[in-house]
Structure formats: structure tokens, C-alpha cells
Amino acid sequence: MAHCIVPAAEEILDKEFKVLDKGFVRMVDYYGSDSRIVQAARVSYGEGTKTVSQDGALIDYLLRHQHTSPFEQVVFTFHLKMPIFVARQWVRHRTGRMNEVSARYSIMKDEFYVPELSCISKQSSDNKQGRGELFDKSQAEEFQAAFCAGQKKSYEVYKDMVDKGAAREIARINLPLALYTEFYWQMDLHNLFHFLKLRLDSHAQYEIRVYAEQILEIIRTVCPMAVSSFENTMAKSVTFNGEEMEALRCILNGQKNPIQDEKKLKRFNEKIKTGIQL
Ligand SMILES: Cc1cc2nc3c(=O)[nH]c(=O)nc-3n(C[C@H](O)[C@H](O)[C@H](O)COP(=O)(O)OP(=O)(O)OC[C@H]3O[C@@H](n4cnc5c(N)ncnc54)[C@H](O)[C@@H]3O)c2cc1C
The missing domain is CATH 1.10.20 (Histone, subunit A)
Incomplete structure (x- = not known):
């Protein structure tokens, strides 16, 4: 299959999406799409399923089973403008590649968050x-x-x-x-999903979360099936440890919840009621 061109992504390519008071996210380029993920996966699974609904099922299967390498075949480049304290959190994600404006070379603008x-x-x-x-x-x-x-x-x-x-x-x-900085940032979809899982979470600082939310909407245009699967499999999911699994089994069997410890019980209840992992 040739170079992937996704009409919905082409429409927003290069467009600045405003974030916070003076920042933005702009998708400079993308490489690959949903079809690149399934195409790469079929190299390992061979020819087989082909319809759109089967593509969606395959992507979902890959993500559920953490067969992540096909997602690395999709790559994004963003131009980002954000306060330095947000960029400090951003650069902890070492699997991205960046190039930032130099305050040794350029005169910084009078732009603060x-x-x-x-x-x-x-x-x-x-x-x-x-x-x-x-x-x-x-x-x-x-x-x-x-x-x-x-x-x-x-x-x-x-x-x-x-x-x-x-x-x-x-x-x-x-x-x-609070000074705004700008940088180009490139990341593949597998690592971007990991970034988004952490930074869309309610525990992430609001000022980085709003950038993650905007990036999610941008990449949805490029690979809607993968993003939908990510939301279901990773973003809106929680994990239960062994003790909690036992508690779930007891509750489903109509027995008393064996978790007694107050803090553990709070964490367990919060996951079930609100989907928040404390
Ligand atoms: C809510 C929240 C609070 C945080 N608080 C703090 C804080 O107080 N202080 C602080 O310093 N950081 C903090 N962090 C940053 C956090 O510890 C991680 O550095 C950051 O989220 C990047 O995650 P990562 O290393 O998994 O991602 P990436 O760097 O993108 O790496 C992705 C994955 O690649 C692998 N990997 C990458 N590099 C290496 C390596 N050198 N060795 C081994 N495996 C590697 C790991 O499996 C890793 O999970 C916080 C993050 C969040 C979301």
C-alpha cells in the first residue's frame, strides 16, 4: 500500500488549535493511519481479514493483547506552544523527539501563562x-x-x-x-498512547491535560479506529490487583466484600464507581 493520505487529517494539517491562553497544538505531519497498523500486523498474521469492521476488530485485538509494534508504524510531528512548566513535564516522555526554540539564540517574546x-x-x-x-x-x-x-x-x-x-x-x-516556549515534537502512536493514558488522567495537571485532550482529537482524524480502541482499552480502563479480583468474585457470588482496610476499600470503590484509579 502506498503513502497514507487521510482526508479528515489533511483538512486539519497545519491548523493551530488554541490551548490555554496563548498556546497551541499544530499537527505538522503524520505518517500512516489505521490501515498502516493493520497492514503491518498482517505481515505477522498473513493475508486474511479485509473488511473495515474486521480492521477495527484486529486493531482492538492488537491493543487488548498489547501487541504494540504495529502502532509504532504510525508517527506524528506536532508543533507545540506551551508554558515552560508544562514542557518540563512533557519532556519526561523520553520516547518523543523534540527540537525547541533556543533562548540563547532568540529573544523570548513577552508571553506568559x-x-x-x-x-x-x-x-x-x-x-x-x-x-x-x-x-x-x-x-x-x-x-x-x-x-x-x-x-x-x-x-x-x-x-x-x-x-x-x-x-x-x-x-x-x-x-x-510561566514563559511560553515552542518546540517540534515527534512520537509514534504506541508511545503516544502511553503518553495520553498518563496525561489524560484526572491526576495529571490540568495545564498538560488540556494539551493531551487536543492531541487526542487531532490524532482521531488520522486513525479513528485505533483512537476509539485506545479510549476503551486504555484511557477509560482501570486495573484490579489480585485482592480486588477476589473481592469482585465474592461480590458477584453474593458474598461479603473481603476487603476490610479502609484505604484499600476506598481505592476499590472509587475504581468501580467512577473509573478513577486512586
Ligand atoms: C501524575 C504524574 C505525576 C508525576 N510526578 C512526577 C514527579 O513528581 N517527579 C518526577 O520526576 N516525575 C514525575 N512524573 C513523570 C513520570 O515519572 C514519568 O517520567 C513520565 O510520566 C514519563 O513516563 P515514561 O517514563 O513511562 O514515558 P517514556 O519516557 O516515554 O517511556 C516510555 C516507556 O519506555 C520505557 N523506557 C523509556 N526510557 C527508559 C529507560 N531509560 N529505562 C528503562 N525503560 C525506559 C519504559 O517502559 C517507559 O514506560 C509524573 C507523571 C505523572 C503522569
Whole structure:
């Protein structure tokens, strides 16, 4: 089969999808599609099923059984613009390849992330890495103004140093993590699914989650069957350990739940009721 061209993907290729207040996701290129996945898989399984519904079933089978290499045959290149603190989390995904704007070479723009009032929350009491309830409006407005004032001040100092001839690599060092950066990022679908599983999760920070959500919608145009299978098999799934499986068996047999420990019971109930893996 020749080079894959997917009409729905061609329509959005190169288009900037806005994320946060000043960021974006843009799909620069894609290589492969649903048909490339099944084509690659059939190399190992031989000629056989051919219809669209059978293609969907094959993709689903591959993902369910973690036969992941056919998904590596689909590759994406994105142009991303995001605050540096989001990029810090992003680059932990080592299986991506990136090239970022150089603040040693370029003069950084006066572009900082300012969280909306609805994002300025208190520290969560039960999740050490998360947000809890919102502040009242006037407190949130005060914090928002403080973000803006700090950003303005640090950019003024940066610009002043640059204007006075300081090396860009030294002038930049006091710029905050809220500064926007840009990079090209390439990843194959297998590793992208792993990235999305982690970063679409409710435990991921909101500011990276919104990028993951946008990427999911973009890649849906390229490989809708694989994305649908990912949502069912990976994104909306939870795993049960041995003790929890035993509890499920007991409950299905009309017996008492053997899990007594309060924390373990909370985790188990949360998975069943909300699909959230605590
Ligand atoms: C909610 C959340 C909270 C987090 N909190 C923190 C934190 O507090 N501090 C922190 O430092 N990080 C934190 N992380 C980052 C996290 O620990 C991972 O580094 C990140 O999610 C990337 O995952 P990964 O290594 O599986 O992905 P990738 O780097 O894309 O790797 C994919 C897979 O390839 C394999 N692999 C890649 N490189 C290697 C290697 N060198 N050796 C062996 N196997 C490899 C592994 O199987 C890995 O799962 C957090 C992530 C999440 C989602």
C-alpha cells in the first residue's frame, strides 16, 4: 500500500488549535493511519481479514493483547506552544523527539501563562500533587494580579539586560516557568498512547491535560479506529490487583466484600464507581 493520505487529517494539517491562553497544538505531519497498523500486523498474521469492521476488530485485538509494534508504524510531528512548566513535564516522555526554540539564540517574546480564575485553587487536602476547592473570586483575582505583576517585572528586567547588550543566555535566567516556549515534537502512536493514558488522567495537571485532550482529537482524524480502541482499552480502563479480583468474585457470588482496610476499600470503590484509579 502506498503513502497514507487521510482526508479528515489533511483538512486539519497545519491548523493551530488554541490551548490555554496563548498556546497551541499544530499537527505538522503524520505518517500512516489505521490501515498502516493493520497492514503491518498482517505481515505477522498473513493475508486474511479485509473488511473495515474486521480492521477495527484486529486493531482492538492488537491493543487488548498489547501487541504494540504495529502502532509504532504510525508517527506524528506536532508543533507545540506551551508554558515552560508544562514542557518540563512533557519532556519526561523520553520516547518523543523534540527540537525547541533556543533562548540563547532568540529573544523570548513577552508571553506568559496567566491562569484563569477558575484554575486558581487551594492545595488539595487528600492529593498532595493536586488542586482542591476554588478560592473565592476576590482572592483568586488578587493571585492572578500577582502572577501578572511578577511576569511583567521579570520581562522588563530581561528586556533591559538584552537592550544593554547582555548575552541572551544570561539575560534569560530569571524568566519564570510561566514563559511560553515552542518546540517540534515527534512520537509514534504506541508511545503516544502511553503518553495520553498518563496525561489524560484526572491526576495529571490540568495545564498538560488540556494539551493531551487536543492531541487526542487531532490524532482521531488520522486513525479513528485505533483512537476509539485506545479510549476503551486504555484511557477509560482501570486495573484490579489480585485482592480486588477476589473481592469482585465474592461480590458477584453474593458474598461479603473481603476487603476490610479502609484505604484499600476506598481505592476499590472509587475504581468501580467512577473509573478513577486512586
Ligand atoms: C501524575 C504524574 C505525576 C508525576 N510526578 C512526577 C514527579 O513528581 N517527579 C518526577 O520526576 N516525575 C514525575 N512524573 C513523570 C513520570 O515519572 C514519568 O517520567 C513520565 O510520566 C514519563 O513516563 P515514561 O517514563 O513511562 O514515558 P517514556 O519516557 O516515554 O517511556 C516510555 C516507556 O519506555 C520505557 N523506557 C523509556 N526510557 C527508559 C529507560 N531509560 N529505562 C528503562 N525503560 C525506559 C519504559 O517502559 C517507559 O514506560 C509524573 C507523571 C505523572 C503522569
